[in-house]
Amino acid sequence: LTKTNYKIQxxxxxxxxxxxxxxxxLNLNNFYSGVKGDFSLLENSDLLISIGWQSLxxxxxxxxxxxxxxxxxxxxxxxxxxxxxxxxxxxxxKNYCKSLWFCRKNFLDKFNILFKEKKEFEILNQQSLDxxxxxxxxxxxxxxxxxxxxxx
Numbered sequence: 001l002t003k004t005n006y007k008i009q010x011x012x013x014x015x016x017x018x019x020x021x022x023x024x025x026l027n028l029n030n031f032y033s034g035v036k037g038d039f040s041l042l043e044n045s046d047l048l049i050s051i052g053w054q055s056l057x058x059x060x061x062x063x064x065x066x067x068x069x070x071x072x073x074x075x076x077x078x079x080x081x082x083x084x085x086x087x088x089x090x091x092x093x094k095n096y097c098k099s100l101w102f103c104r105k106n107f108l109d110k111f112n113i114l115f116k117e118k119k120e121f122e123i124l125n126q127q128s129l130d131x132x133x134x135x136x137x138x139x140x141x142x143x144x145x146x147x148x149x150x151x152x
Contacts, residue, residue, distance in 0.1 A: 047114075048067070096130055
């Protein structure tokens with residue numbers, strides 16, 4: 001992100017403050033830090049970036065209807081994970097995650113495309129919403145998930 005030409009303001013939400021320490025170390029001052037446990041500042045964001053698979057990012061994206069991308073150094077690391085016992089749903093979730101997954105090798109190219117081509121940002125936004133619907137972080141559907149798997 002520091003290598004982009006965009007005037008970006010960061011809103012950090014970090015459990016332990018490591019991200020804030022890293023930005024300070026990089027001499028960056030274009031960020032706000034949220035209070036641990038209070039992610040209300042994220043309502044003001046245009047895009048949420050989850051470092052790895054962070055439930056807070058998923059919850060904030062769902063609550064504030066924000067597009068979401070995932071980032072880690074490597075590519076999508078959860079190919080063998082099971083996100084749903086329904087095989088078709090599991091495949092859909094994985095496909096959405098893969099399309100929303102950015103890594104060190106492709107980050108700058110994919111990120112730049114989002115800001116240069118409005119249609120690409122709209123696609124990302126729709127894929128984010130679709131992922132959230134599939135996993136149940138949308139319109140209180142998490143309860144439906146529990147009901148499906150834990151019926152009496």
